């Protein structure tokens with residue numbers, strides 16, 4: 401099987417590409433490198449350019465007519481940036497995705513998997529959600545994902561393409577073989593900040609200590625990025641079953657366990673030699689209390705269960721942070 405991965409030079413897309421290669425699926429990469437890394441495309445067919453560039457997408461399909469499906473990961477993803485630049489985020493994530501899906505249909509592509517997000521949910525009182533939970537995105541970024549899902553469902557309803565949205569919860573870790581990981585030296589999510597605090601020997605700032613969670617810190621469902629990647633392989637292989645006869649559908653990808661930021665710090669300190677101290681501060685723009693999945697749909701429809709726990713995710717993130725600077729040009 402040959403597939404196209406938009407955003408395949410990014411953190412998740414490049415890991416999906418590695419999992420595909422390991423499973424005997426050939427990935428072709430389309431990425432503008434706006435945040436992705438050329439190093440992550442090495443040895444993989446790679447087209448540098450924009451998903452909205454119709455002639456480029458036509459060229460990809462002309463040169464790889466065997467492409468059977470597309471994994472659409474390309475997007476801008478920084479929540480506080482989306483608060484400051486909603487126009488830029490809707491343009492990048494919604495308008496360009498609309499153009500892209502049009503280019504795919506024109507090229508006869510009938511299957512698409514879309515990188516959506518668990519951050520679109522309105523969490524219930526215990527912060528657990530399943531695919532039937534209410535949708536209430538709390539930031540422009542999250543809303544771009546919800547808008548795309550709705551737009552894709554409308555398109556798939558009458559056009560010759562079927563679309564499966566995978567709602568990722570909070571990816572951590574790196575490819576266990578260390579081919580790829582987070583491209584940023586200073587990632588802005590909690591584990592990234594925790595690694596930074598550990599490296600610099602300064603306290604870690606828990607941003608938000610008044611959420612109605614068991615300890616006041618935000619709650620997340622940390623899922624190892626390799627588990628996310630293998631879920632895509634399963635979704636490609638079982639695309640028909642995953643849709644269950646529908647033209648479009650959604651599946652949550654998380655571990656099913658909620659971990660608060662304070663619990664993340666405890667897990668982190670169980671892995672490192674020198675424990676990190678913490679201080680509490682207010683939330684950042686666009687921050688939310690968080691959610692975790694309680695759904696068994698991925699297990700039932702994809703035959704997928706996460707293989708790694710939070711400690712493996714932390715260990716692989718730390719291993720990657722150590723080698724990242726040697727693998728990536730400054």
Ligand SMILES: NC(=O)c1ccc[n+]([C@@H]2O[C@H](COP(=O)([O-])OP(=O)(O)OC[C@H]3O[C@@H](n4cnc5c(N)ncnc54)[C@H](O)[C@@H]3O)[C@@H](O)[C@H]2O)c1
Nearest residue numbers: 407409410411412431432433434435436450451474475515
């Ligand atoms: N990282 C997370 O916490 C998370 C959680 C849920 C969902 N997601 C979704 O997963 C997907 C991948 O996220 P990621 O963490 O790998 O981010 P990333 O920034 O590492 O990867 C995104 C990739 O898309 C590319 N890209 C962006 N706009 C493009 C365009 N117009 N044309 C071509 N390429 C373009 C970037 O260069 C980059 O390589 C995104 O759609 C994101 O919304 C991520």
